[in-house]
Amino acid sequence: MARRPQDYDEDDVRVRPGRRGSRPRTRRRPAHDDAVNGFVTAVDRGRYQVLVEEDRMVTAMRARELGRKGVVVGDRVALVGDVSGEPDSLARIVRVEPRTSSLRRTADDTDPFERIIVANADQLVIVTALANPEPRPRMIDRQLVAAYDAGMDPLLVLTKADLAPPDDLLAEYAPLGIPYVVTVQGKDQTGELLPHLTGRISVLVGHSGVGKSTLVNALVPEAERAVSHVNAVTGRGRHTSSSAIALPLPGDEGWIIDTPGVRSFGLAHIKPENVINAFEDLAEGAAERCPPHCDHLQEDCGLDEWVAEGHASKARLDSLRRLLASREGDAE
Template sequence: MSWLPSDEDEPYAEYADHVVRQRPNPKANRPRTKRRPQHDDASTAMVIGVDRGRYTTRLSDAQGSRTVVAARARELRNTAIVTGDRVELVGDRTGDEGSLARIVRVTDRETLLRRSADDSDRVERVIVANADQMLIVVAAANPEPRVRLVDRYLVAAYDAGLSPLICVTKTDLTDPAEFLAHFQALEVPVFLSNTGAFPIAELTEALTGHETVFVGHSGVGKSTLINALVPDADRETGHVNIVTGRGRHTSSSTVALPLVADGSPHATDDTPLGWVIDTPGVRSFGLGHVTPDSILKGFTDLAAIIEQCPRGCEHLDTSPDCALDLALENGDLGDAGASRVESLRRLISEREDS
């Protein structure tokens, strides 16, 4: 005979086997809504640095230009925010020490410079958003210039819609004419500098009105050049190992610096002439995310010849009736052109192998 609780057993009735207890669920009882604030009073700012979940932004409004530190809103937790992004801020936008604004929206990007760890990696590493120029910094010597790496930079620039520039440093150590001959047909603007002496006036004119991302192999003098262009930028500089010939990584994050008339990055009352975006030095630049058609964009000097290739031509040395082979046999391309063809085929082949 089963035992049932009586009225006198009421204090213990809740422990009986036949009693089903309902556990409270605070989340289920919480009112839910998909409506979100419109944030009509949000201010648009430019992200100039990212560090462990905190975003340093440049905000210009009726109160002037100032630096505002922000965190992103919960609804943006799966959205990548990088240097160069235009974001909308709410909350404390005074820029006072200890203040923290909130990023509630990321505006549409005009350009996006990306790279991968290597050509077999399909995971994109976003470097910078909304830049319109790329300054490729190479050294004439110490470390030796790498034609293949510059080709990769050019492919990434054209793929992202950026206009490339080349700055050759340390030209007092060796003549860069042979190296530059590889890119002469591209008509890319070139700037030359000796050790510690940069063409600041010419570079400033080329950078004015643009957001320029600086890229380069470690040890080529990229940080030194930026310190010369933007006094008080205080970018750490390194040296080249005399044994390995490799530079030491100094810049560890991507930072946008204002290029202003008096050369001071702290002159917030002035509108910047442009933006100098420093990136960490790299020894490789993967193009795993780039399509074969985008690779061809980096070789505009070969475009007229490639147009004569048969339909479906892969432009490799094993491709039948490739117009590049005929041009090489006839000597139409010269030594520099032959090197360019080799670079193109190497990039396409490495991508197919990966």
């Protein structure tokens, strides 16, 4: 028998997709006072490895209430749900604590979208080979700018000193007073490096083939990071790390965070006026000699006179100007 028009029940109610219901939404969110604190050590396809209570690894996902806020290696977070760490268990990350630092980069200098690589680290370990592949000073400069912008201390690690001497490259960065370590293949690579890492959260960066994974394996043997081989023709290495991972140093004396090898380090997210702050040997000259609002590319820039008087090297000024020019879209 056909129903009369007035005979309705709950099955007759339809809601258009995308339309808000009649229930009012609230800005209030659960306080999660019982949440467990943790430290994110790895990220893999929407799943996060989180260390809780210093001895238990928990797999977690982001809670919907986080919205668009991302979670990266190094983040300190709050977890609810199953935090037992048992197989097939899954917790939820409901809060990301304020970050003390954020190491960021963009794909290139024209990319408006920045990417946070690591959070809460206090030292950037810039790893570069002295040969095979050849050192790239401009890459080092870019990573220095990123370190200073993030409020991190830089440490320069030069590998493969058995293939080429480090003197020229060290002389180039001597005016900045950056601490450095030089390593040789086949010899102990941890003796001089480890004291710089103790008690700190350090991020290792560098392009493929420079020896980052070799250093990580020497520092944390159980890490078993894959080591790449450098192409003899191109001088380029193969990417062996696909994502960042935090590893505890022996004796819980600090953390090192290994990151994938990169071939570029965009600085589009950094204000141009902040770039010169990474060049302390030139920043003083800019304050004393440059006209107001100098972009350090103009003809009356006071840095040329500063360099001519011997306060800084011309190579450093050239490097600064290449960075500034690339930010404006000029060819590198």
